[in-house]
Amino acid sequence: MIRAPTLRTGDGRDAGAPGAIFCVETTMSDPDRPVVTRIAPSPTGSMHIGTARTALFNWLYARHWGGRFLLRIEDTDRERSTEAAVQVILDGLDWLGLEPDEPPVFQFARAERHRQVALGLLASGRAYRCYMTVDELAAEREIARAEGRAIRSPWRDRDPLQGSNLPHVIRFKGPIEGETLVDDLIKGPVLFRNKELDDLVILRSDGVPTYNLAVVVDDHDMAITHVIRGDDHLNNAARQTLIYQAMGWELPAFAHVPLIHGPDGAKLSKRHGAQAVGEFAEMGFLPEAMRNYLARLGWGHGDDELFSDDQAIAWFDVRDVVKAPARLDWNKLHHVNNHYIRIADDERLTRLVLESLARRGRASEPDDEARLLAAIPLVKDGAKTIVELADLCAFALARRPLVLTEKSASLLNDETRGRLARLSAALAEAHDWAPPDLLERLRAFATAEGVGLGKFGGALRAVLSGDGSAPDLAGALAALGREESLGRIDDALSRSQ
RNA sequence: GGGCCCUUCGUCUAUCGGUUAGGACAUCAGAUUUUCAAUCUGGGAAGACGGGUUCGACUCCCGUAGGGCCUACCA
Numbered sequence: 001m002i003r004a005p006t007l008r009t010g011d012g013r014d015a016g017a018p019g020a021i022f023c024v025e026t027t028m029s030d031p032d033r034p035v036v037t038r039i040a041p042s043p044t045g046s047m048h049i050g051t052a053r054t055a056l057f058n059w060l061y062a063r064h065w066g067g068r069f070l071l072r073i074e075d076t077d078r079e080r081s082t083e084a085a086v087q088v089i090l091d092g093l094d095w096l097g098l099e100p101d102e103p104p105v106f107q108f109a110r111a112e113r114h115r116q117v118a119l120g121l122l123a124s125g126r127a128y129r130c131y132m133t134v135d136e137l138a139a140e141r142e143i144a145r146a147e148g149r150a151i152r153s154p155w156r157d158r159d160p161l162q163g164s165n166l167p168h169v170i171r172f173k174g175p176i177e178g179e180t181l182v183d184d185l186i187k188g189p190v191l192f193r194n195k196e197l198d199d200l201v202i203l204r205s206d207g208v209p210t211y212n213l214a215v216v217v218d219d220h221d222m223a224i225t226h227v228i229r230g231d232d233h234l235n236n237a238a239r240q241t242l243i244y245q246a247m248g249w250e251l252p253a254f255a256h257v258p259l260i261h262g263p264d265g266a267k268l269s270k271r272h273g274a275q276a277v278g279e280f281a282e283m284g285f286l287p288e289a290m291r292n293y294l295a296r297l298g299w300g301h302g303d304d305e306l307f308s309d310d311q312a313i314a315w316f317d318v319r320d321v322v323k324a325p326a327r328l329d330w331n332k333l334h335h336v337n338n339h340y341i342r343i344a345d346d347e348r349l350t351r352l353v354l355e356s357l358a359r360r361g362r363a364s365e366p367d368d369e370a371r372l373l374a375a376i377p378l379v380k381d382g383a384k385t386i387v388e389l390a391d392l393c394a395f396a397l398a399r400r401p402l403v404l405t406e407k408s409a410s411l412l413n414d415e416t417r418g419r420l421a422r423l424s425a426a427l428a429e430a431h432d433w434a435p436p437d438l439l440e441r442l443r444a445f446a447t448a449e450g451v452g453l454g455k456f457g458g459a460l461r462a463v464l465s466g467d468g469s470a471p472d473l474a475g476a477l478a479a480l481g482r483e484e485s486l487g488r489i490d491d492a493l494s495r496s497q
Numbered sequence: 498g499g500g501c502c503c504u505u506c507g508u509c510u511a512u513c514g515g516u517u518a519g520g521a522c523a524u525c526a527g528a529u530u531u532u533c534a535a536u537c538u539g540g541g542a543a544g545a546c547g548g549g550u551u552c553g554a555c556u557c558c559c560g561u562a563g564g565g566c567c568u569a570c571c572a
Contacts (some may be wrong), residue, residue, distance in 0.1 A: 035559070044571085044572080046514090052521075074568095076571090077571055077572065079572090128572095129567095134570085141568090144499090145498060146498070147499090148500090150499085150568075151568085176523090176552095178522045190501070191501095192500075192501075196501090198568075208570085214572095232566050233567090233572090234567080235566070235567040259565080259566080261564095261565085296509065297509065297510095298509085299510090300510050300511070300520095303510090303521075304521095305509090305510095305522085316534090324503050324504075324564095326510090328508095328509095329508045329522065329523080332521075332522040338535095379534085380533080382533080383534095405532080426522085441552090446531095452531085453530095454530095454531060455529090456533095457531035458531075458532065459532070468532060
């Protein structure tokens with residue numbers, strides 16, 4: 001088998017060392033090669049949810065085959081790449097639980113390797129120096145577009161020594177005759193006429209390699225067997241294939257997954273509510289819910305909707321990814337998230353609610369945790385997000401004396417006050433302050449008063465919560481505890497009318 | 498303009514030539530109920546359009562329409 005060469009990762013201190021050039025020949029097709037996938041985002045801002053899904057697919061595929069899932073930061077665009085954006089990617093993957101199996105590879109650190117490949121291509125006649133000025137290029141572009149053809153450089157077939165001191169780029173010299181096949185795992189065989197493919201710039205005039213060269217070299221050097229990426233790269237795949245062939249390298253399998261669109265079918269953007277992984281995290285979605293939902297978006301396994309990571313890994317095959325772009329559906333995401341909140345551990349939910357509350361600027365109190373732990377089991381079934389869960393727990397977190405909303409206060413009249421006073425006394429006698437017992441007492445009290453629970457339930461809920469939004473009464477009483485519950489009732493009753 | 502990709506209920510999908518076109522979310526109706534929610538039961542809802550091929554097409558082929566991507570010294 002082919003071993004992946006050691007790659008420089010990190011700050012690229014020794015990137016320029018000429019001795020660091022290596023070339024791995026992998027011309028023999030080797031079906032036994034262990035599966036290696038990668039996600040290759042560029043650190044130019046937030047981490048798009050579509051990128052997250054592509055990462056998930058790569059991760060699932062690698063896990064399914066017992067292979068490796070790698071991360072490569074495509075930071076060759078020095079203008080737009082930032083340190084902060086790198087962190088966003090790292091944090092995003094970490095939050096999603098899609099940790100790469102090796103430290104990330106920074107593409108720019110490998111620029112010298114790319115440069116050498118470009119020079120090698122130049123030496124072997126598979127690339128050429130192009131001295132077109134920006135104006136000439138713009139003019140050619142205009143003509144080419146008008147004629148409906150790819151742009152061509154007049155330097156393609158000129159003597160390479162000509163004008164050698166002028167600024168220039170190095171272009172790959174692609175074939176003009178023939179066709180190039182991209183046998184995509186998702187889209188099927190896609191044929192491109194070579195004359196439609198322009199000669200791409202592989203080395204900029206400042207000597208910095210371009211994306212199309214860098215991906216090919218890195219994917220090869222990293223021994224990537226399956227390139228699973230957004231389908232905006234399908235066209236590039238053809239040009240990249242030409243480079244693989246010129247280098248005599250074995251082609252990876254390509255799988256181009258459709259992009260995620262917003263609910264209206266347009267490319268997902270900020271105006272659709274969210275776009276970045278971090279935003280979903282802040283909105284209170286659970287990472288396992290995101291994994292399940294994202295996996296289900298554009299991929300399916302029969303009628304299965306809710307499944308574990310292990311099931312997804314066992315079932316996943318890129319070949320089953322749907323060809324068409326999918327729209328983000330908030331309703332379904334919420335539904336899936338609710339499912340995972342229901343089965344989530346209460347201690348963990350407590351921690352998440354506390355974090356969510358802190359993010360919203362609420363100062364924490366010492367016994368918040370205990371109060372949440374008691375309240376969460378009561379309300380989690382109705383929470384679609386952690387933010388909602390926090391809201392549903394508000395009644396438990398409120399401090400005495402509670403401020404009653406106007407609506408709550410209006411439920412207190414002479415009649416209900418009298419009932420609450422008697423109820424308070426009845427409840428005080430409960431020896432076991434737990435839901436079954438409390439419910440029994442509430443019912444017995446209603447019977448004794450000769451009314452239905454509805455006659456005083458509203459008022460009780462109002463004084464227990466302040467705003468009337470409390471769960472099941474017996475549960476709420478139990479969650480609040482004897483002292484707090486009776487205290488809240490007393491507070492309300494002692495209020496001046 | 499050119500090249501390429503895509504098109505099943507509102508949405509995500511199943512179907513891989515023969516099904517009453519299935520499931521999920523959403524939606525509607527009913528049940529339950531101490532608010533809201535949750536829960537339970539039931540209903541409505543789809544093969545973009547037009548041609549072929551075939552005994553038979555959502556499924557294969559061609560065309561049209563619509564959407565998307567690429568057409569950068571961005572990735």
